[in-house]
Amino acid sequence: MASSVERRVTPLQYALDLFVEMAPARGSINEAVSDKDIGYQKNRVFARIIGLGLSARRFVDAAYFIVAQDPEIQEAYDVTLSFFKWLMRYDSKNKKHFSSVIRSVKSSMLEVTSAPVVSVDSAGRMVEESVERGDEKGRADDDEADKDLVVETEDGDWLELIGRVSVRNGRIRFRVPVELQRLIKDPENSYWTSLLITSRFTLIYARAIYDHVLPFVPNAVTEWLPLDLVRNLPGKSWANNAEFKYFKRDYLEPAVSQINELSDIELTYETRAGTPGSRKKDQIRFRLKRKEASVASKADMLNSVALFMTLQNDFALSEKQFETIAQNRAVWTDERIQQAIEYTRWRIRQGDKIKTAAGYMMKALSDNYRVSEADKQIELIQAQLVAATTVQKESKSDIQKAVADNLAAANAAAEQRRHDEIRLAREYFDTADKKKREDLVRKFVASSTMGLRAIERQMLKPAQVTEANILTFPDIANTFGSFVAGELRKAGRAPRK
Structure with a gap:
C-alpha cells in the first residue's frame, strides 16, 4: 500500500486502492489504518440534517463523497455496489434492509435557510424560534405533546437528500439534486469530514x-x-x-x-x-x-504528508489555520500552498519584519502572492555576488591567518632556541672550572648593562654577586644565562689560530 500513499492521488483514487487491498481479507473501512484520509469538504449546511438512522447517514456520506470528487455537475453518479457499501461500512447481505435504508434517505429532506437554527419542530424540521411552553405537568398529560414546538412561518426551501437510485448488475447509480451538488462541491463555508472516522x-x-x-x-x-x-x-x-x-x-x-x-x-x-x-x-x-495525535489527519486534504509536516513543523500552523485551508481546498491547491510557502521564505530572506511566519504564509496563500521569476533572478545574482565577496574575504583572511601563523611559528621557534641556548649555557657554566666561571661573572658584572640592572632589581651590589651565588637569584640567573650564551656564540664565530 505504500505506493498508493506516496504518489499524489485524489481521495477517491486512494479509497479505491484501499478497498482493493482490503478486499481479500473482507476488511471494513473502519478497520483501515492509514496515514492518509478518505473524506471530503462538507458544506456546513449539511450539519442541519436530522432524522437519519446510522446506516442512512453512512449512505449519504458515501454518495456525497463520490459527488465531491467530481468538480463538475453530473446528471448521475455510478459506482460498483460493493465499493459503495464499503464506503458506508455496510456488511449486511439483506437486500430488504438495504432498500429500507435507501427509502429512509429518499424520504428525508434538508431545509436550506440562511437564518440561524436554534430549534426543531415535531417533524424534525429546523426552526428559528420556539413558542412559549406550558408547565411540565400540563405537557405530560397533553396528547399533543409532540407539537410543543411549532413553525411560526411555513416559508422555506426543502431539498431531498438523494434523487433516483438504481441498483442493478452489481452497480449503484444515483442522482443528487443540482442545488445540493453545488453545496457539496462548494469549498466555501465547509469543513472536512473523514469517512475513516465517521464509519x-x-x-x-x-x-x-x-x-x-x-x-x-x-x-x-x-x-x-x-x-x-x-x-x-x-x-x-x-x-x-x-x-x-x-x-x-x-x-x-x-x-x-x-x-x-x-x-x-x-x-x-x-x-x-x-x-x-x-x-x-x-x-x-x-x-x-x-486530539493531538489526530491533527495530522488533516494532512489528508493536502495529498502530501511532507507538505503537511512543513506547515506543521516549519510554520507551526494552528488548527484553525488548518481548518481555513481545508475550507478552501478547491481553490488552495497543493501548488498554491507551496507557492505561498516559497513566497514567505523569500520575504524572510529579504529581511522583512514578519511577526509570525504562519500568519504571513496564510496571508500569502489567501492573496495568492508568489515570487516572480525576475525576483528569483535578482536573488540569485545577489547571492552570487555575496558568495564572491565572501570568497574574496575568506581568501584574504586565509592569507592573513597564514602569515600570522608563520610569524607565530617563527617566534615560537626563536623562543625555543633561546631557551635551548640558555640551558646549554648554564650547563657549560656548571661544568667550567672555577677560573672560567669567575671570568664570566666578572665580565658580566663589568660590561653587561642588562646584568647590572638585574643585580640592582635584586637590591644587590655588583661586588655581592660571585660565581658561587649568581645562579641562586632567578632574575640574575636568566640574564646571566643569556649573557653566557652570547659569549659562547662569539667564541664559536672567532677564527681559530
Whole structure:
C-alpha cells in the first residue's frame, strides 16, 4: 500500500486502492489504518440534517463523497455496489434492509435557510424560534405533546437528500439534486469530514452529535443549543421526551464517550436552565478540541504528508489555520500552498519584519502572492555576488591567518632556541672550572648593562654577586644565562689560530 500513499492521488483514487487491498481479507473501512484520509469538504449546511438512522447517514456520506470528487455537475453518479457499501461500512447481505435504508434517505429532506437554527419542530424540521411552553405537568398529560414546538412561518426551501437510485448488475447509480451538488462541491463555508472516522461510530447519537459539532472545532465551543435540538438529531424516538437524567444516562453520555474514544476530537458538555424563571435544564453547550495525535489527519486534504509536516513543523500552523485551508481546498491547491510557502521564505530572506511566519504564509496563500521569476533572478545574482565577496574575504583572511601563523611559528621557534641556548649555557657554566666561571661573572658584572640592572632589581651590589651565588637569584640567573650564551656564540664565530 505504500505506493498508493506516496504518489499524489485524489481521495477517491486512494479509497479505491484501499478497498482493493482490503478486499481479500473482507476488511471494513473502519478497520483501515492509514496515514492518509478518505473524506471530503462538507458544506456546513449539511450539519442541519436530522432524522437519519446510522446506516442512512453512512449512505449519504458515501454518495456525497463520490459527488465531491467530481468538480463538475453530473446528471448521475455510478459506482460498483460493493465499493459503495464499503464506503458506508455496510456488511449486511439483506437486500430488504438495504432498500429500507435507501427509502429512509429518499424520504428525508434538508431545509436550506440562511437564518440561524436554534430549534426543531415535531417533524424534525429546523426552526428559528420556539413558542412559549406550558408547565411540565400540563405537557405530560397533553396528547399533543409532540407539537410543543411549532413553525411560526411555513416559508422555506426543502431539498431531498438523494434523487433516483438504481441498483442493478452489481452497480449503484444515483442522482443528487443540482442545488445540493453545488453545496457539496462548494469549498466555501465547509469543513472536512473523514469517512475513516465517521464509519467507526456504532451509536446513532454519537454520529449525529459528531456531525453537528464538527464545524465548531476551530472555535473550540458551540453556541448554547436547545436540548430538544440534540434530542431530535437522530429523529423521533423515546429519547426525544425522556427525562433528562435518563436521556443523559442512556444516550448523551454513551455518545460523548464513543466520540472521545473513536473520533479525532475530545468532547465535553455543560447544561443550563436557559428559560428565565425555570430551573429545568433545557440548553446544552459542547466544548471540543482536536486530539493531538489526530491533527495530522488533516494532512489528508493536502495529498502530501511532507507538505503537511512543513506547515506543521516549519510554520507551526494552528488548527484553525488548518481548518481555513481545508475550507478552501478547491481553490488552495497543493501548488498554491507551496507557492505561498516559497513566497514567505523569500520575504524572510529579504529581511522583512514578519511577526509570525504562519500568519504571513496564510496571508500569502489567501492573496495568492508568489515570487516572480525576475525576483528569483535578482536573488540569485545577489547571492552570487555575496558568495564572491565572501570568497574574496575568506581568501584574504586565509592569507592573513597564514602569515600570522608563520610569524607565530617563527617566534615560537626563536623562543625555543633561546631557551635551548640558555640551558646549554648554564650547563657549560656548571661544568667550567672555577677560573672560567669567575671570568664570566666578572665580565658580566663589568660590561653587561642588562646584568647590572638585574643585580640592582635584586637590591644587590655588583661586588655581592660571585660565581658561587649568581645562579641562586632567578632574575640574575636568566640574564646571566643569556649573557653566557652570547659569549659562547662569539667564541664559536672567532677564527681559530
